[in-house]
Amino acid sequence: xxxxxxxxxxxxxxxxxxxxxxxxxxxxxxxxxxxxxxxxxxxxxxxxxxxxxxxxxxxxxxxxxxxxxxxxxxxxxxxxxxxxxxxxxxxxxxxxxxxxxxxxxxxxxxxxxxxxxxxxxxxxxxxxxxxxxxxxxxxxxxxxxxxxxxxxxxxxxxxxxxxxxxxxxxxxxxxxxxxxxxxxxxxxxxxxx
Ligand code: URA
Ligand code: SF4
Numbered sequence: 001x002x003x004x005x006x007x008x009x010x011x012x013x014x015x016x017x018x019x020x021x022x023x024x025x026x027x028x029x030x031x032x033x034x035x036x037x038x039x040x041x042x043x044x045x046x047x048x049x050x051x052x053x054x055x056x057x058x059x060x061x062x063x064x065x066x067x068x069x070x071x072x073x074x075x076x077x078x079x080x081x082x083x084x085x086x087x088x089x090x091x092x093x094x095x096x097x098x099x100x101x102x103x104x105x106x107x108x109x110x111x112x113x114x115x116x117x118x119x120x121x122x123x124x125x126x127x128x129x130x131x132x133x134x135x136x137x138x139x140x141x142x143x144x145x146x147x148x149x150x151x152x153x154x155x156x157x158x159x160x161x162x163x164x165x166x167x168x169x170x171x172x173x174x175x176x177x178x179x180x181x182x183x184x185x186x187x188x189x190x191x192x193x
Pocket of ligand 2: 014017018019020021022023029086087088100103104
């Protein structure tokens with residue numbers, strides 16, 4: 001099966017998914033978006049209000065910040081892939097639960113299998129935690145304030161990858177100082193590309 005067909009199959013599964021309770025309150029699931037041959041995949045947390053309405057990732061305030069950050073290193077959205085740990089919005093944007101993450105991440109895993117990115121940039125703590133555990137970096141986990149913008153090399157059965165933990169772009173919407181840190185960290189990504 002080609003990559004597009006495989007991703008469509010995952011999309012169909014997500015649209016009818018009832019593996020956790022979040023299907024009951026979602027308007028639309030947010031599968032993810034971008035190039036299936038992207039060198040870099042950004043992994044966010046979960047859809048928010050606008051993402052749930054539109055069925056697309058990062059289309060609210062945090063999305064505006066993400067667009068600016070991508071632009072700052074000359075990248076367009078269609079050159080990268082953007083996904084989330086959870087595909088459905090938690091009510092009132094509450095944190096994902098352990099059960100929800102356990103139920104949903106087979107989809108993210110499948111997406112990463114298809115795309116095989118060289119670089120995975122995590123956005124926020126839930127993404128960092130899941131991706132670090134998945135790639136055997138458990139012992140390297142630390143506060144995001146300590147490890148943001150650092151590059152963690154991992155080798156997998158399908159090749160070497162680099163994991164780069166980043167602050168969630170939403171932090172820049174309530175703390176403008178964080179924008180600078182994100183811009184600096186994106187320069188690190190630019191060097192890897
Ligand atoms: N925050 C996220 O983590 N993901 C989105 O898609 C939007 C906001
Ligand atoms: Fe299924 Fe994930 Fe949505 Fe839960 S959040 S219903 S596991 S797609």
